Amino acid sequence: MAQATTTIEQQFHEEFSGSYERSRHALEIYPAGVTHDARFVKPFPIYIERAQGSHKWDVDGHELIDYAVGHGSLIMGHNHPTVVAALKEQLDRGTHFGASHDQELEWGEWVQRLVPSAQRVKFTASGTESTMLAIRAARAFSGKDKILKFEGHFHGWHDTAAPGERPPFDMPSQHGIPQVTHDLTIVAPTDDIAFVEQALAKGDVAAVILEPSGASWATIPLREGFLKELRAVTEKYDTILIFDEVITGFRWAPGGAQERFDVTPDMTTMAKIVAGGLPGGCFGGRADIMAVFEFREDPKHKKIVHPGTYNGNPLSAVAGSTCLKLVADPKVQQHADAMAERLRAGFNTVMVDRGVPGSCWGESSVFHVALGLEAPNLSAGDMRRPEGIDATTLKSGMGGKIKSSFIAGMMLEGSDITFAGGWLSVMHTPEDIDKTIEGFDRTVARMREEGTV
16 A cells, blocks of 8 residues: 555556556547547556456556456446357357348347347347437437437437437537527426426327437446336337337346336347457337338338447347356346345445545446545435436536546556446455455545545
């Protein structure tokens, strides 16, 4: 342990110097020095050399318990032997045939088998493409143009998904998107079913899309029963309901949040786990809606065009189908859920014991932590949602010096919690969790000594 005169961030600079040098080099190549906005973190992003199971090793030799797990895609952990073996076998057969193949059939059948709403499916190269095409299909099928989404919910980076994703939710927050595009998207307040019904009653909304976990994978959790209410009101007004299960898919249950909460949408978008950790996305739903992608001789049929060089590519198909076979066993989700519950409860206990304001919350196998958050119901146990905290505060989380010191402190303690939260996998162990909680305790203590919290 460094001397008391050395701050968390000073020690981080010293011990992670290899990552710091690379981050400076990256500024000469990429805008902001990163290839994904979420990797833009302060003091600077770390560079990883290899990973295995629930751990990864950076370029400076630190072993880290990983709570990023491929941005949530690796519920089976890094380099699961069954997935790796299948990929190695496929590499010898070919990486891109430019044609249909058996692997895509098996992949699609596994999606249909697990996801209740997936009568027909289509593959894409990313989650953003999946939500974009699902919305386009809903518009084509319904003949309506408007989309209703909820404040704070993330559906990728395309234009239709952008309105209302960041605070202030009622104002355009991203540059480069025409006002006319914003005008086609209605942003509903969290949990406000009356607002939704009033909007749908006007008859010009093609679809309602949401993360069934609540905004940003349960950062702003939905109230109990809201999904069933939403299903009822969308059916009442014959409006297509789209579940964005890019994160919840195969994680909340083998069949995703729709299985866990027993609410079947009209369409579902997927990515991350569906491709077994390789690039890939998927969307599907009712056969009559998905028929807008069919080739027909009928001149009245207006087909949606859907090319894509890497749609259903053999490597992603093999990784995806192999992974889905594994996650079909509910013990996978049950273990990851239990580890997340253990972590959330442990973090909250530390904050109570240390007298530091903040909360750790989440559901299923995810967690979010915000130090400095004045939560009136701060408790030492597990927490699904800090009550009495508005959606803007929950979505904003912690930032500035608090966040950078927290990330750096946890790295020094051997845990990567770059996202001020994260995901658990089947490979995380109770020992991993307990070590992380102990590191959290020491980090919080140091931050308090430094006057950060």
